[in-house]
Amino acid sequence: MAADQSETGKPSERPQFMFVIHGGAGAISREEMPPDLEKEYRAKLTEALETGYRILNANGSGLDAVEGAIHLMEDSPLFNAGKGAVFTSAGTIELDSSIMDGRTLAAGAVAGVKRIKNPISLARMIMEKSKHVLLVGDGAEAFAKEQGVEMMPEEYFRTERRWQELQRDKEKAEKKPPGEDGKRGTVGAVALDMAGNLAAGTSTGGMTNKRVGRIGDSPIIGAGTYADNQTCAVSGTGDGEYFIRASVAHEISALIGYKGLSVAEAAESALAKANKLGGKGGVIVLGRDGSFAAPFNTSGMYRGHIGPDGKAVVEIYHE
Numbered sequence: 001m002a003a004d005q006s007e008t009g010k011p012s013e014r015p016q017f018m019f020v021i022h023g024g025a026g027a028i029s030r031e032e033m034p035p036d037l038e039k040e041y042r043a044k045l046t047e048a049l050e051t052g053y054r055i056l057n058a059n060g061s062g063l064d065a066v067e068g069a070i071h072l073m074e075d076s077p078l079f080n081a082g083k084g085a086v087f088t089s090a091g092t093i094e095l096d097s098s099i100m101d102g103r104t105l106a107a108g109a110v111a112g113v114k115r116i117k118n119p120i121s122l123a124r125m126i127m128e129k130s131k132h133v134l135l136v137g138d139g140a141e142a143f144a145k146e147q148g149v150e151m152m153p154e155e156y157f158r159t160e161r162r163w164q165e166l167q168r169d170k171e172k173a174e175k176k177p178p179g180e181d182g183k184r185g186t187v188g189a190v191a192l193d194m195a196g197n198l199a200a201g202t203s204t205g206g207m208t209n210k211r212v213g214r215i216g217d218s219p220i221i222g223a224g225t226y227a228d229n230q231t232c233a234v235s236g237t238g239d240g241e242y243f244i245r246a247s248v249a250h251e252i253s254a255l256i257g258y259k260g261l262s263v264a265e266a267a268e269s270a271l272a273k274a275n276k277l278g279g280k281g282g283v284i285v286l287g288r289d290g291s292f293a294a295p296f297n298t299s300g301m302y303r304g305h306i307g308p309d310g311k312a313v314v315e316i317y318h319e
């Protein structure tokens with residue numbers, strides 16, 4: 001039997017499995033969202049949740065659920081990851097991703113790649129098939145080639161919507177408030193599988209108009225992604241520079257492990273730390289007992305969860 005779940009409440013017993021995803025935090029307002037676009041987001045998030053559910057419900061691993069759901073969102077032009085990623089100031093696309101296994105604390109990450117169709121899968125390959133944690137740029141793509149990872153021409157990732165976002169960003173002389181424009185759409189997932197193992201993953205194109213070579217928090221273990229069976233699994237989205245400086249993902253794990261905070265308390269505390277530095281965003285956090293939280297301090301965050309009852313719950317705004 002599944003225990004009762006809530007975004008803040010702790011379940012009385014560990015559910016068989018649990019799966020939580022996000023599709024980025026940012027200026028997502030109910031008023032400006034075209035209804036058809038909102039429908040598309042809800043449908044794709046539901047599909048990603050159901051992908052994770054099928055894997056976890058068949059006694060699959062949390063890592064497979066995380067990779068599978070992120071893979072699907074990377075392939076969708078809706079999100080800032082894989083196809084549909086945001087542009088650098090030079091009009092190029094550079095992708096970052098990471099994955100972590102809470103059972104062993106093994107991790108893999110990739111940054112600044114331009115032709116990898118599914119960076120999350122390359123991150124997993126780096127974790128499982130190399131002795132390294134983080135590979136960047138040409139070296140990462142050379143490793144991908146050796147491993148037979150699917151590559152795409154750079155045009156594949158480009159979408160008109162993200163191109164227009166870059167033009168708008170360049171036209172705006174004044175500085176926008178952080179986390180509030182053109183950056184939404186990073187994707188992430190956290191899973192607790194039937195064996196009690198936690199896993200986390202994150203994938204992104206970074207931030208619109210970023211400098212060539214800029215790397216955010218998403219491929220940085222402890223900043224954008226963290227998983228430890230003893231504490232929790234975390235994936236973040238928001239102003240990467242601040243998430244790095246506040247070590248948001250590891251901070252959450254540490255607050256749970258050392259201070260005994262609940263996932264919700266730890267998540268709020270770490271977000272507040274990044275916010276105090278000037279960074280906005282959100283996190284999804286899943287505890288070893290199946291409790292989870294998905295707080296954010298932007299106007300919206302695409303997110304959802306699914307448990308043993310198979311009911312996908314998708315949310316976008318502050319409900």
Ligand code: ASP
Binds near residue numbers: 207215224236238241
């Ligand atoms: N955290 C990502 C980065 O800084 C962007 C985002 O989540 O919107 O690269």
